[in-house]
Amino acid sequence: xxxxxxxxxxxxxxxxxxxxxxxxxxxxxxxxxxxxxxxxxxxxxxxxxxxxxxxxxxxxxxxxxxxxxxxxxxxxxxxxxxxxxxxxxxxxxxxxxxxxxxxxxxxxxxxxxxxxxxxxxxxxxxxxxxxxxxxxxxxxxxxxxxxxxxxxxxxxxxxxxxxxxxxxxxxxxxxxxxxxxxxxxxxxxxxxxxxxxxxxxxxxxxxxxxxxxxxxxxxxxxxxxxxxxxxxxxxxxxxxxxxxxxxxx
Amino acid sequence: xxxxxxxxxxxxxxxxxxxxxxxxxxxxxxxxxxxxxxxxxxxxxxxxxxxxxxxxxxxxxxxxxxxxxxxxxxxxxxxxxxxxxxxxxxxxxxxxxxxxxxxxxxxxxxxxxxxxxxxxxxxxxxxxxxxxxxxxxxxxxxxxxxxxxxxxxxxxxxxxxxxxxxxxxxxxxxxxxxxxxxxxxxxxxxxxxxxxxxxxxxxxxxxxxxxxxxxxxxxxxxxxxxxxxxxxxxxxxxxxxxxxxxxxx
Numbered sequence: 001x002x003x004x005x006x007x008x009x010x011x012x013x014x015x016x017x018x019x020x021x022x023x024x025x026x027x028x029x030x031x032x033x034x035x036x037x038x039x040x041x042x043x044x045x046x047x048x049x050x051x052x053x054x055x056x057x058x059x060x061x062x063x064x065x066x067x068x069x070x071x072x073x074x075x076x077x078x079x080x081x082x083x084x085x086x087x088x089x090x091x092x093x094x095x096x097x098x099x100x101x102x103x104x105x106x107x108x109x110x111x112x113x114x115x116x117x118x119x120x121x122x123x124x125x126x127x128x129x130x131x132x133x134x135x136x137x138x139x140x141x142x143x144x145x146x147x148x149x150x151x152x153x154x155x156x157x158x159x160x161x162x163x164x165x166x167x168x169x170x171x172x173x174x175x176x177x178x179x180x181x182x183x184x185x186x187x188x189x190x191x192x193x194x195x196x197x198x199x200x201x202x203x204x205x206x207x208x209x210x211x212x213x214x215x216x217x218x219x220x221x222x223x224x225x226x227x228x229x230x231x232x233x234x235x236x237x238x239x240x241x242x243x244x245x246x247x248x249x
Numbered sequence: 250x251x252x253x254x255x256x257x258x259x260x261x262x263x264x265x266x267x268x269x270x271x272x273x274x275x276x277x278x279x280x281x282x283x284x285x286x287x288x289x290x291x292x293x294x295x296x297x298x299x300x301x302x303x304x305x306x307x308x309x310x311x312x313x314x315x316x317x318x319x320x321x322x323x324x325x326x327x328x329x330x331x332x333x334x335x336x337x338x339x340x341x342x343x344x345x346x347x348x349x350x351x352x353x354x355x356x357x358x359x360x361x362x363x364x365x366x367x368x369x370x371x372x373x374x375x376x377x378x379x380x381x382x383x384x385x386x387x388x389x390x391x392x393x394x395x396x397x398x399x400x401x402x403x404x405x406x407x408x409x410x411x412x413x414x415x416x417x418x419x420x421x422x423x424x425x426x427x428x429x430x431x432x433x434x435x436x437x438x439x440x441x442x443x444x445x446x447x448x449x450x451x452x453x454x455x456x457x458x459x460x461x462x463x464x465x466x467x468x469x470x471x472x473x474x475x476x477x478x479x480x481x482x483x484x485x486x487x488x489x490x491x492x493x494x495x496x497x498x
Binding site: 037039040041042043044045046047048050051052053072076077080081102104105106111114118153154155156157159160179180181182186189190191193194196200201202203204205230231232233234235236237238239240242243245246247249 | 286288289290291292293294295296297299300301302321325326329330351353354355360363367402403404405406408409428429430431435438439440442443445449450451452453454479480481482483484485486487488489491492494495496498
């Protein structure tokens with residue numbers, strides 16, 4: 001199995017290291033990842049400036065290509081130009097921080113998987129619900145590997161990817177996997193108004209996450225109960241029901 | 250009617266100027282827009298650096314706030330911090346270039362409307378199918394105004410926004426409005442490999458847009474036939490059908 005791995009925390013993050021280490025046990029892994037942190041970039045693409053692919057070494061060997069772009073750039077550039085063959089699977093992560101509910105719209109991790117899915121390649125996004133640099137990635141890496149192995153048995157439609165969220169608890173305490181839907185959770189935004197050393201005002205976002213309709217059948221709920229949440233995601237964005245009402249006006 | 254206007258081409262673009270000029274005939278308009286071109290930023294948010302809101306003047310009067318951020322930032326910061334009251338409507342555009350089909354995932358214009366919709370505010374994204382700086386924006390501005398006026402009569406659900414695409418033809422030749430669904434059109438990506446003056450290689454994206462399943466009921470098809478396309482968009486991203494299959498495994 002040929003696997004392309006990317007992320008949005010940057011090619012030197014612990015999450016992608018753990019993921020690559022685990023996936024190498026089941027396939028041939030190529031890494032194409034951003035050269036720096038790209039959180040909250042959403043589905044941004046680099047169109048107005050050139051991209052570079054710089055070999056990145058880790059532990060004395062070639063680890064992958066570092067790209068001065070977004071996660072979606074990495075998938076597009078990797079598959080169209082850097083890889084010698086189309087991958088069988090794209091895995092994005094392991095993200096430091098949950099990508100549940102509405103967060104997938106802002107998530108570079110999920111956007112990389114979306115980009116792969118749009119190219120007709122099975123795709124998985126994997127996130128751990130912890131922002132700690134030292135978080136234990138082993139449980140998330142194990143589950144990502146297991147899901148990658150089982151991918152074909154899921155019979156996913158072409159337009160559907162899997163979004164995986166793993167609770168940040170010791171791997172031994174994970175209760176298993178649960179298929180879920182997105183919760184209706186939302187961010188309440190506040191911007192702190194501050195003053196710089198020149199006395200000019202600036203704003204810095206501080207969001208509060210409110211879990212809404214987040215029972216055990218949802219991603220947020222499953223994770224809270226200690227399960228690895230696996231959500232099938234698609235992008236059928238036309239509101240067909242409303243379209244019918246509008247046409248009848 | 251209190252209207253917040255933003256865009257992704259930057260606060261000094263002809264598109265937002267035409268839109269604001271037209272919307273001022275039907276309501277009180279406040280502009281909060283990026284201080285520079287932000288195309289293809291998708292739903293990116295600025296979380297790791299401060300935002301500034303700088304008054305921007307045009308024709309000798311205050312036009313709006315210029316923000317060093319993305320369209321989604323403008324909506325969040327505008328509504329939470331800059332506006333004195335919650336707007337009744339958010340209009341994003343007029344974008345220079347179509348935002349049809351899968352392009353809405355990459356579109357800063359649509360993401361601004363999405364952000365408003367997530368805050369419970371009716372939202373419209375407006376795009377003209379021309380990248381020309383000198384394109385005639387009058388037809389698009391007129392239709393945006395008309396749609397804004399009729400917005401309440403559409404009875405849209407809370408989670409649905411309108412994505413409007415206007416053909417780049419003389420306003421008098423527009424055939425009217427048509428409610429549409431997203432087409433299945435796709436980008437085929439190619440990256441040109443080039444060499445800089447130091448002989449180091451770099452890549453630059455060059456996409457080719459393929460219209461697929463783009464009949465007159467779709468956005469791409471309606472625009473091609475000379476109609477203003479209006480697509481109701483929602484973000485119910487869980488693939489419920491596949492979820493049921495997965496749970497039955």
